[in-house]
Amino acid sequence: DIQMTQSPSSLSASVGDRITITCRASQSISSYLNWYQQKPGKAPKLLIYAASSLQSGVPSRFSGSASGTDFTLTISSVQPEDFATYYCQQIYSTPRTFGQGTKVEIK
Amino acid sequence: EVQLVQSGAEVKKPGESLKISCKGSGYRFTSYWIGWVRQMPGKGLEWMGIIYPGDSDTRYSPSFQGQVTISADKSISTAYLQWSSLKASDTAVYYCAREAAGGSFDYWGQGTLVTVSS
Numbered sequence: 088d089i090q091m092t093q094s095p096s097s098l099s100a101s102v103g104d105r106i107t108i109t110c111r112a113s114q115s116i117s118s119y120l121n122w123y124q125q126k127p128g129k130a131p132k133l134l135i136y137a138a139s140s141l142q143s144g145v146p147s148r149f150s151g152s153a154s155g156t157d158f159t160l161t162i163s164s165v166q167p168e169d170f171a172t173y174y175c176q177q178i179y180s181t182p183r184t185f186g187q188g189t190k191v192e193i194k
Numbered sequence: 195e196v197q198l199v200q201s202g203a204e205v206k207k208p209g210e211s212l213k214i215s216c217k218g219s220g221y222r223f224t225s226y227w228i229g230w231v232r233q234m235p236g237k238g239l240e241w242m243g244i245i246y247p248g249d250s251d252t253r254y255s256p257s258f259q260g261q262v263t264i265s266a267d268k269s270i271s272t273a274y275l276q277w278s279s280l281k282a283s284d285t286a287v288y289y290c291a292r293e294a295a296g297g298s299f300d301y302w303g304q305g306t307l308v309t310v311s312s
Binding site: 088119121123125130131132133136137142174176178181182183184185186187188 | 229231238239240241243244253254255256257289291294296297298299300302303304305
């Protein structure tokens with residue numbers, strides 16, 4: 088199985104901050120990487136697919152990038168509704184493994 | 195409008211069997227893979243497996259192979275996740291999700307909470 092390692096596991100931020108979450112794959116996955124947002128008690132929501140493509144309806148403050156086996160989710164200016172847990176997922180091969188999640192909390 | 199509607203919460207005893215469902219609407223059910231994702235209490239997302247309702251081709255995570263069965267009835271646009279003998283460790287929320295052409299889960303069900311307790 089391909090292992091996905093996210094960092095940090097949690098972070099505190101203030102409204103308006105720029106934050107970055109990293110996901111590292113245990114092997115090359117090209118750009119087969121998605122990012123999801125999950126709020127408590129809710130189903131996950133797709134934010135970014137193919138490493139850097141913004142899902143329809145997702146605010147442009149969210150962006151994704153890739154460099155080798157390292158992938159980054161950036162929120163350019165965190166808004167109150169962005170406090171949630173974020174997961175990466177590789178879709179290069181099955182099982183399509185998720186990272187362990189990064190919880191973004193209010194400072 | 196694409197929708198995935200899951201069956202309601204279940205409370206079961208260890209050793210019992212269970213089948214939960216996920217009904218798709220608003221799109222061609224037979225043309226998209228449907229996946230199942232487990233979320234244990236306070237934990238992250240775990241990919242369990244996927245099924246292509248058009249021909250019932252199914253892929254499992256090694257972690258779940260032999261522990262659950264994924265199936266689909268295309269005549270009623272419904273996918274299923276079933277257990278033959280539940281354990282307390284199966285207590286979790288289970289989500290179904292549609293896999294888009296690019297491989298991402300673009301639509302999700304609301305989740306089904308399964309509680310296994312004696």
